[in-house]
Amino acid sequence: MSETTKYEAEVVVIGAGLAGMVTALELLDAGKRVVMLDAATRERYGGLALLSFGGMFFVDSPEQRKNGIKDSVDLAMSDWVRYGDLDPDDVWPFRWAEAYVNRCTEEVRGWLAERDVSIFRAVGWTERGYFVPGNSVPRFHIVWGTGEGIVLPLIERLDAHEKSGKLELHFDHRVDGITQEGGQVVGCHGASNAGSFEAKGDAVVIAAGGIAGDHDKVREVWPRDQWGEPPEHMLNGSILEADGKLLDRAQELGANITHLEKMWNYAAGVRHWEPLFPNHGLSLVPAKSPVWVNYQGRRFVDPPLVGAYDTLMLVDRICQEKKKYSWQVMNRKIANKEFAVSGAEFNPAVRDKKMLTFLLRLLQGNGEQVQEFIDHCPDFVTASTVGELADKMNALTGTQDVDAVLLERDIADYDANIARGPKLQNDDQLRRIAHVRQYLGDRLRTCNMARIVDPDAMPLIAIRMQILTRKSLGGIQVDLDAKVLNQQGDPIPNLFAVGEACGFGGGGMHGKRALEGTFLGGCVYSGRVAARAINSGHGVR
Structure with missing residues (x-):
C-alpha cells in the first residue's frame, strides 16, 4: 500500500476555478502560504470560467457612462430583488445581493482592471424580463478575450507565486472529505493518480462549484412542483467536476445547504x-x-x-x-x-x-x-x-x-x-x-x-x-465573511465557501432568477471576501 502524500500550508483551497483562483491570489498577495487542489487536469485550470463568454454584471460602470446609460445601485437592487423574487427575510442571500450590487463595480471590475483584464466598451442588454421586469438598463459587460481574458492574467500571477514556493498547486486531486481533529476543521483528504493524500491548513475554502455537472444530482433536487418530472434527456453545459460532492461533505459537518432546487438552466x-x-x-x-x-x-x-x-x-x-x-x-x-x-x-x-x-x-x-x-x-x-x-x-x-x-x-x-x-x-x-x-x-x-x-x-x-444544465443558484450558506454556517446559523470555524459552491453568496443570492453576468462576478467577489476574512483572522482559530 502506497503512503499518503501530505501537504501543509496556512490555507487549503479546494477548487482551481475562478473563485478558488481569486481566493488563493488574494491570500498569496497578503503573504499567506496556500495549497490549491483541483480534480481536473492542469489544461483545465480555471474551470468553467475558462470556457465562458466572459459576461459580467456591473452597476454605474465607466462603460455604461460612456454609452449614456444612467444606472444606480438603487435601480439595480430593485431590479435584482424583483426579478429574482428575493425575499428580504431570507437573510443571507438578501445581504449578499445587497453587498454585491453595492460593490461589484469597484471590487470586481476595478480589481480585474488592475490585473490587466479589459472590458469591451459596448454593454449588452440581457434578461430584460418578460412578465417580470428584469434589467431596466444594459448591464452585461463583455470581457475582451472571453473567459480566457479573465483566467489567463490570473494564472500568470499565480504561476509567479507557485515558482516562489508560496503556492502548492495540485491537479488530478479529487477531494473526498473534510478533515476534522478535536472537532475542528483542519484540512481535507482524497485521492490522486499517485494515491491518497491529505492537506492541512488553518483554514479550508470550498471552491468546488455546484451540482450542474451531475445530472443525477440535478434530477434529485429538480423542482417537480414547478416543472414536473425532469426531461428524459438533458445536456451538460457545465463541467463533470461540478458534482456537488463537496456540498454533501460540508452538509455532513453540519453546514446548511439551501436553495439547490433553484438552478440556472438554458x-x-x-x-x-x-x-x-x-x-x-x-x-x-x-x-x-x-x-x-x-x-x-x-x-x-x-x-x-x-x-x-x-x-x-x-x-x-x-x-x-x-x-x-x-x-x-x-x-x-x-x-x-x-x-x-x-x-x-x-x-x-x-x-x-x-x-x-x-x-x-x-x-x-x-x-x-x-x-x-x-x-x-x-x-x-x-x-x-x-x-x-x-x-x-x-x-x-x-x-x-x-x-x-x-x-x-x-x-x-x-x-x-x-x-x-x-x-x-x-x-x-x-x-x-x-x-x-x-x-x-x-x-x-x-x-x-x-x-x-x-x-x-x-x-x-x-x-x-x-x-x-449550467449553474446552481443555491449552495452552502455563508455569512458576509464567506464563513460556512451550520443549520443553527453559527459559523463552522476554519471553513469557508466561495463561488458557485455557496450559491455565489449566502447560499443563493440571486433568488430564482439571475440578471446575467453575475456568476463570474460572484466568483470574484466571494473569493475576495473569503480571503479578506482569512487574512484578518475572522473565522479562523
Missing part, C-alpha cells in the same frame, strides 16, 4: 459534435426572429418565446410540455444575422482579441459558423419546403410528432402578420423584436421583421434544442 442546448464527456452540450444564444415551436412543431403563442428577455421563463414554458425539448425554425438569412453560441470556443474573434474580425462578423453576419453547425451539429436539419423540414425533424427524433400541416399553418400565420406592415401587425414576438431593435447593440444582430418562408433566404433550418 433552453437552447444543442449537442457538441466533438464531446469531451457524455451529454456535452453547447448553449445557443436564442435568435429572436425564428418561430419557436414545441416538440410537435406547434408554435408557442401564450406567450411566443423570444430570447434576451427571461431565461427562466423559456425553461419553465418548455418544461410544461409532455416532451421537454423544442425547435427554432428559421431561414438561412435569419441564421446568418442572428445565430450565436455562448462561450469562448465559438467566439474566436472576441477570445483572440481580433477587433477587425469581430466588427466584420457583426456587420456581415455569422454565415461561416452557421454552415459549420449545419455540417456537423446533429441537431440541425435543413430543407427547401416546410413539409420536407417536418419530415427531417421527425427523422432526427425518431418520431412522428411534428405535423407538417400544422407547422406550415403556424409559419404562414406568422409570415402573414409580418406582411401586414408595422401599423397592422399584432403579434407579441414582433413587438419584442421592434423593442430590442431600438438598442443599437441588438439592432445590429436582429433582423427587421423577417419572414420565415422567403424564396430569397432559403434554405429553411430547424434546430432541435434541449434543456442544458
Whole structure:
C-alpha cells in the first residue's frame, strides 16, 4: 500500500476555478502560504470560467457612462430583488445581493482592471424580463478575450507565486472529505493518480462549484412542483467536476445547504459534435426572429418565446410540455444575422482579441459558423419546403410528432402578420423584436421583421434544442465573511465557501432568477471576501 502524500500550508483551497483562483491570489498577495487542489487536469485550470463568454454584471460602470446609460445601485437592487423574487427575510442571500450590487463595480471590475483584464466598451442588454421586469438598463459587460481574458492574467500571477514556493498547486486531486481533529476543521483528504493524500491548513475554502455537472444530482433536487418530472434527456453545459460532492461533505459537518432546487438552466442546448464527456452540450444564444415551436412543431403563442428577455421563463414554458425539448425554425438569412453560441470556443474573434474580425462578423453576419453547425451539429436539419423540414425533424427524433400541416399553418400565420406592415401587425414576438431593435447593440444582430418562408433566404433550418444544465443558484450558506454556517446559523470555524459552491453568496443570492453576468462576478467577489476574512483572522482559530 502506497503512503499518503501530505501537504501543509496556512490555507487549503479546494477548487482551481475562478473563485478558488481569486481566493488563493488574494491570500498569496497578503503573504499567506496556500495549497490549491483541483480534480481536473492542469489544461483545465480555471474551470468553467475558462470556457465562458466572459459576461459580467456591473452597476454605474465607466462603460455604461460612456454609452449614456444612467444606472444606480438603487435601480439595480430593485431590479435584482424583483426579478429574482428575493425575499428580504431570507437573510443571507438578501445581504449578499445587497453587498454585491453595492460593490461589484469597484471590487470586481476595478480589481480585474488592475490585473490587466479589459472590458469591451459596448454593454449588452440581457434578461430584460418578460412578465417580470428584469434589467431596466444594459448591464452585461463583455470581457475582451472571453473567459480566457479573465483566467489567463490570473494564472500568470499565480504561476509567479507557485515558482516562489508560496503556492502548492495540485491537479488530478479529487477531494473526498473534510478533515476534522478535536472537532475542528483542519484540512481535507482524497485521492490522486499517485494515491491518497491529505492537506492541512488553518483554514479550508470550498471552491468546488455546484451540482450542474451531475445530472443525477440535478434530477434529485429538480423542482417537480414547478416543472414536473425532469426531461428524459438533458445536456451538460457545465463541467463533470461540478458534482456537488463537496456540498454533501460540508452538509455532513453540519453546514446548511439551501436553495439547490433553484438552478440556472438554458433552453437552447444543442449537442457538441466533438464531446469531451457524455451529454456535452453547447448553449445557443436564442435568435429572436425564428418561430419557436414545441416538440410537435406547434408554435408557442401564450406567450411566443423570444430570447434576451427571461431565461427562466423559456425553461419553465418548455418544461410544461409532455416532451421537454423544442425547435427554432428559421431561414438561412435569419441564421446568418442572428445565430450565436455562448462561450469562448465559438467566439474566436472576441477570445483572440481580433477587433477587425469581430466588427466584420457583426456587420456581415455569422454565415461561416452557421454552415459549420449545419455540417456537423446533429441537431440541425435543413430543407427547401416546410413539409420536407417536418419530415427531417421527425427523422432526427425518431418520431412522428411534428405535423407538417400544422407547422406550415403556424409559419404562414406568422409570415402573414409580418406582411401586414408595422401599423397592422399584432403579434407579441414582433413587438419584442421592434423593442430590442431600438438598442443599437441588438439592432445590429436582429433582423427587421423577417419572414420565415422567403424564396430569397432559403434554405429553411430547424434546430432541435434541449434543456442544458449550467449553474446552481443555491449552495452552502455563508455569512458576509464567506464563513460556512451550520443549520443553527453559527459559523463552522476554519471553513469557508466561495463561488458557485455557496450559491455565489449566502447560499443563493440571486433568488430564482439571475440578471446575467453575475456568476463570474460572484466568483470574484466571494473569493475576495473569503480571503479578506482569512487574512484578518475572522473565522479562523
